[in-house]
Every structure is written in structure tokens, then in C-alpha cells.
Amino acid sequence: MRNQIVCNCNGVSKREIEAVVKGGHYLLPEVIRCTGAAGSCGRCRPLIEEIIADYLMKQQTFQTVINWSGND
């Protein structure tokens, strides 16, 4: 569910967070500043960090496959 709400206090969805991360904001403070998430109770911070980590891990895997393919 990409459009699930991650930050209930501020109504920020997973999709919104992913869009910011895909836009090159990989640091938690940047994501918070751009989305307004985690600006209240902060309980959503671990979820936001997880979304960032998932994206970066997928990017790293993709880049590794590209590099490996290019060395044939």
C-alpha cells in the first residue's frame, strides 16, 4: 500500500515520502523538512527511516546489477 499514511499527526503518506526520497533527499531531516512528517510526536520517524533505507537498498542492488552486467 504505497498511499498508506505513515505520519498520522500530519497526514503524510508513504507515496509522498517516497517521492521526496526519489528526488534525492536521503537524509531524515531533509525528508521531514520537505514533507512535514515527524514534526509532531515523532513516532513515525522509524518508518520514514525504513522507507529511505528500502529505497537506497533497492538503488544499490540495481546499480550492482548494472555494474555486473557491464563487465561481461
Ligand code: FES
Ligand atoms: S505520527 Fe508523525 S509526527 Fe506523529
